[in-house]
Amino acid sequence: xxxxxxxxxxxxANKEYEFGFVTDIDxxxxxxxxxxxxxxxxxxxKNEPQWLLDWRMKGFKAFxxxxxxxxxxxxxxxxxxxxxxxxxxPKKQAKYAxxxxxxPELLRxxxxxxxxxxxxxxxxxxxVDVVFDSVSVSTTYKEHLNEMGIIFCSISEAVKNHxxxxxKYLGTVVPHTDNTFASLNTAVxxxxxxxxxxxxxxxxxxxxxxxxxxxxxxxxxxxxxIIADEDSxxxxxxxxxxxxxDENQLHAAVVELIALKGAEIKYSTVQNWYPGDKDGKGxxxxxxxKRGACRGDHSKISWTQVETGSAIxxxxxxxxxxxxxxxGEFYSVAVTNNMQIADTGTKIHHIGxxxxxxxxxxxxxxxxxxxxxxxxxxxxxxxxxxxxxTQCDSLLIGDQCGAHTFPYxxxxxxxxxxxxxxxxxxxxxxxxxxxxxxGIDAEQAIALIVNGYAKEVLNQLPMEFAxxxxxxxxxxxxxxxx
Amino acid sequence: MLSIKNLHANIxxxxxxxxINLEVxxxxxxxxxxxxxxxxxSLASVLAGRENYEVTEGEVWLDGKNLLDMKPExxxxxxxxxxxxxxVEIPGVSNINFLRTALSEIRIHxxxxxxxxxxxxxxxxxxxxxxxxxxxxxxxSLNQGFSGGEKKRNEVFQLAMLDxxxxxxxxxDSGLDIDALRIVSNGINKLRSADNAFVLITHYQRLLEYxxxxxxxxxxxxxxxxxxxxxxxxxxxxxxxxxxxEELQGQESIxxx
Ligand SMILES: Nc1ncnc2c1ncn2[C@@H]1O[C@H](COP(=O)(O)OP(=O)(O)OP(=O)(O)O)[C@@H](O)[C@H]1O
Ligand SMILES: [Mg+2]
Numbered sequence: 188x189x190x191x192x193x194x195x196x197x198x199x200a201n202k203e204y205e206f207g208f209v210t211d212i213d214x215x216x217x218x219x220x221x222x223x224x225x226x227x228x229x230x231x232x233k234n235e236p237q238w239l240l241d242w243r244m245k246g247f248k249a250f251x252x253x254x255x256x257x258x259x260x261x262x263x264x265x266x267x268x269x270x271x272x273x274x275x276x277p278k279k280q281a282k283y284a285x286x287x288x289x290x291p292e293l294l295r296x297x298x299x300x301x302x303x304x305x306x307x308x309x310x311x312x313x314x315v316d317v318v319f320d321s322v323s324v325s326t327t328y329k330e331h332l333n334e335m336g337i338i339f340c341s342i343s344e345a346v347k348n349h350x351x352x353x354x355k356y357l358g359t360v361v362p363h364t365d366n367t368f369a370s371l372n373t374a375v376x377x378x379x380x381x382x383x384x385x386x387x388x389x390x391x392x393x394x395x396x397x398x399x400x401x402x403x404x405x406x407x408x409x410x411x412x413i414i415a416d417e418d419s420x421x422x423x424x425x426x427x428x429x430x431x432x433d434e435n436q437l438h439a440a441v442v443e444l445i446a447l448k449g450a451e452i453k454y455s456t457v458q459n460w461y462p463g464d465k466d467g468k469g470x471x472x473x474x475x476x477k478r479g480a481c482r483g484d485h486s487k488i489s490w491t492q493v494e495t496g497s498a499i500x501x502x503x504x505x506x507x508x509x510x511x512x513x514x515g516e517f518y519s520v521a522v523t524n525n526m527q528i529a530d531t532g533t534k535i536h537h538i539g540x541x542x543x544x545x546x547x548x549x550x551x552x553x554x555x556x557x558x559x560x561x562x563x564x565x566x567x568x569x570x571x572x573x574x575x576x577t578q579c580d581s582l583l584i585g586d587q588c589g590a591h592t593f594p595y596x597x598x599x600x601x602x603x604x605x606x607x608x609x610x611x612x613x614x615x616x617x618x619x620x621x622x623x624x625x626g627i628d629a630e631q632a633i634a635l636i637v638n639g640y641a642k643e644v645l646n647q648l649p650m651e652f653a654x655x656x657x658x659x660x661x662x663x664x665x666x667x668x669x
Numbered sequence: 670m671l672s673i674k675n676l677h678a679n680i681x682x683x684x685x686x687x688x689i690n691l692e693v694x695x696x697x698x699x700x701x702x703x704x705x706x707x708x709x710x711s712l713a714s715v716l717a718g719r720e721n722y723e724v725t726e727g728e729v730w731l732d733g734k735n736l737l738d739m740k741p742e743x744x745x746x747x748x749x750x751x752x753x754x755x756x757v758e759i760p761g762v763s764n765i766n767f768l769r770t771a772l773s774e775i776r777i778h779x780x781x782x783x784x785x786x787x788x789x790x791x792x793x794x795x796x797x798x799x800x801x802x803x804x805x806x807x808x809x810s811l812n813q814g815f816s817g818g819e820k821k822r823n824e825v826f827q828l829a830m831l832d833x834x835x836x837x838x839x840x841x842d843s844g845l846d847i848d849a850l851r852i853v854s855n856g857i858n859k860l861r862s863a864d865n866a867f868v869l870i871t872h873y874q875r876l877l878e879y880x881x882x883x884x885x886x887x888x889x890x891x892x893x894x895x896x897x898x899x900x901x902x903x904x905x906x907x908x909x910x911x912x913x914x915e916e917l918q919g920q921e922s923i924x925x926x
Contacts, residue, residue, distance in 0.1 A: 623741035639761025
C-alpha cells in the first residue's frame with residue numbers, strides 16, 4: 188500500500204492545471220495602482236452617472252480606513268494593492284449578433300475550457316452572459332427574456348438602461364463599508380451581471396454567466412446584483428476559470444441577492460480558478476462577499492457552491508432572513524489539494540418569525556490542502572420558532588492535509604431550534620480496494636467515492652452543471668489516494 | 670486455471686501464509702475450511718492483490734499469466750472476483766452506477782463492445798432474477814445501511830453481473846438466513862460453468878450440501894494441511910479441528926527430533 192500511495196501522491200503532486208493558457212486578445216488596461224484617479228478613470232471609461240461615481244468614492248474612502256480581516260484560519264498573504272491594474276477591457280467592445288463575429292481566439296479559449304459557445308448556445312434553456320475579464324461579450328436568449336420583462340444584462344448596461352433599479356438596490360445587501368474587499372470592489376468594480384425578475388414571473392431558463400480572468404496582473408472585481416420581485420423565481424449559475432499565472436491574482440467579487448415577498452432565488456457557483464502549482468506558487472486569491480436578503484415573507488434563497496480552485500478561498504455566502512416564514516439554504520462542496528486553502532462557510536441571520544435554514548457543507552482535503560468550515564447561525568429576538576439544521580462533514584485524503592470546523596451559534600430567542608451535526612472521515616484504503624477489486628482503478632475509485640460523498644450538494648445543481656462539477660471534482664483530486 | 674505454488678506472505682512483518690500450494694481447474698469448486706485466524710481471508714486478499722500483504726515467496730498463475738505482477742484492478746479485469754467477508758459501505762455511490770463503471774472497465778479489457786444503457790438494464794434485471802436480488806437494493810447506495818445478509822447477497826449479485834473466471838467467496842454463507850442460503854446457493858449453481866471456477870471459504874458444511882465441492886482443503890496456520898473430498902467437510906463438522914491440530918503437532922514434534 189505504501190508504495191502505491193507514494194506513487195499516486197507523486198502523480199497528484201505533478202498534476203498540472205488543465206486550464207492554464209493565456210488568450211492573446213488586445214486589451215485596454217489601466218495603469219497599475221489605486222487612488223482616487225483610478226476610481227475616476229474606471230467610472231469615466233464606463234460613462235457612469237455621478238451618483239455611481241460618488242458611491243465608488245465612498246467605497247474607496249472606506250477601503251482606505253479598513254484593516255485586513257484577521258480572524259480567518261490562515262495567514263493573510265501580503266497583497267500589494269498598488270501593484271494591481273484595476274481595469275482591463277477587450278478592445279473589441281462591440282456586441283455580436285452571432286458567434287461568427289466573436290474573436291476566434293476567444294472562442295478557442297472557451298473550447299479549451301470545455302464550454303464551447305457553439306454548444307452552449309444549443310444547450311436549450313441556458314442563456315449565457317459571458318464576462319471576459321471585465322466587459323460582457325455576448326448575451327444570448329435575451330429577446331425571449333425581454334418579452335417576459337426579465338432583465339439579464341451586464342451591470343454597466345443596467346446602469347445605463349435601468350438606473351432606477353440599480354440605484355434602488357445596489358449596495359443595500361452588502362454595504363460599501365462591509366469589509367476591505369467589499370469596499371475595494373465598490374470602488375473599482377469592473378462589471379458583472381444584473382438580473383431583475385418582475386412580479387409573478389418564473390424565469391423559464393437557467394441564467395448562466397461564465398467569468399474568466401485573463402489579463403496578466405489584472406484583479407477581477409465583479410459585481411452581481413439579482414432582484415427577484417414578488418412571487419417570482421430564478422435560478423442563476425456562475426462558473427469561472429482563470430488561466431495559469433506565476434504571480435498571485437486577486438479576485439474580490441461582490442454578489443447581492445434580493446428576494447421580495449414569495450420570491451425564490453437559487454444561486455449556484457462552480458469555482459475553478461487557477462489553484463497555483465504544487466508548491467503553492469501562483470494561483471488566485473479569491474476573497475468574495477456574497478449575501479442574500481430574504482426581504483419579503485415566504486421568500487427563499489439558496490446558495491449552492493462547488494469550490495475546487497483558487498490558492499486561497501475566503502468566502503461566506505450569507506443570508507438575512509428578514510421576512511416571516513422566509514427560508515435559506517447553503518450547500519457547499521469545497522476541495523483543497525496541494526497547497527490550497529479554503530476558509531468558507533456561511534452566516535445566517537434569522538430575523539423574521541418562523542424562518543428556516545439548512546446548511547450542508549462538505550469539505551474535502553487532499554495533498555497539503557487546508558479546509559475550514561466557518562459558520563454562524565444567529566437567532567434574533569423576533570425570530571420566533573425559527574429553525575436551523577447544520578451538517579458539516581470533512582473528508583480527508585492522505586495524512587498531510589487538514590480539516591477544521593468553526594461553528595458559531597448566537598440565539599436571542601428560546602423558541603428557536605438549532606441542530607448541528609459534524610463528521611470527519613478518511614477515504615478508506617478498504618473502500619478504494621473494494622472498487623479496485625471490481626476492476627476500477629484508484630483514480631476512478633477516488634472520483635466515485637468523492638462524488639458519492641458530495642452527492643447531496645451536487646444534487647442541488649442543475650443537470651449540466653452537476654456533470655461539470657463532478658468532472659471538476661475528479662480532476663482536482665486526480666491521483667490522490669488515502 | 671489457478672495455480673498457487675509455495676506462496677508465502679507477511680502482514681506487518683508477521684508471516685501469515687506459510688507455503689500454500691493449490692491447483693484449481695476450470696469447472697471445479699474448491700472449499701477451504703479452517704479455524705479462525707488460520708489465514709483463509711489472507712489468502713483471498715493476497716490473490717486479489719491487497720497491498721498491505723507482502724508476498725515473500727512463491728508464485729500465482731492465472732491461465733498462464735503471473736497474477737502477482739498485476740495491480741488489483743488488473744486482476745479483477747482478468748477475471749478474479751472476491752466476494753468479501755466484510756463488504757464495505759460506500760455512501761452516496763449508487764450500486765448500479767458502480768456496477769456500470771466496473772462492468773465497462775472489465776468489458777474494455779475483454780475487448781467486448783460497450784453496453785448501451787438499455788442492454789445494461791436488461792442484463793441487470795436478468796441477473797437480479799437469477800440470484801433473487803431485490804431491485805430496490807440495487808438502486809441504493811453501495812452497501813450503505815444494508816443488513817449483513819443483504820451485503821452478502823449484493824456480493825453475489827455483483828458476481829453474477831461481472832461474470833468472473835475465478836470467484837473466491839469468503840464466508841458468503843455466514844450471516845445468511847436459511848432461505849437466503851438456499852437462494853444464494855442456487856444462484857451460484859446456475860452461474861457455474863465449464864469455464865469458471867469457485868473457491869468457497871466457509872466454516873459450515875451446510876453450504877457444501879447446496880454447492881457440492883470437488884475438493885475440500887483445510888487451511889491451518891498458513892498452510893493447507895489436508896485436502897480431500899466433501900467427506901472431509903463432514904468429518905470436520907463432526908469432530909472439529911482439535912484432532913487435526915493434535916495430529917499435526919505430533920508430526921511436528923517428530924520432525925523436530
Ligand atoms: N492487518 C493485520 N495486522 C496484523 N495481523 C493481521 C492483519 N490482518 C490479519 N492478520 C492476522 O492474520 C491471521 C490470519 O487472518 P485471516 O483473516 O486470514 O484469518 P481467517 O482464516 O480468515 O479467519 P476467520 O475464519 O476468522 O475469518 C490472523 O491471526 C490475523 O490476526
Ligand atoms: Mg476470514
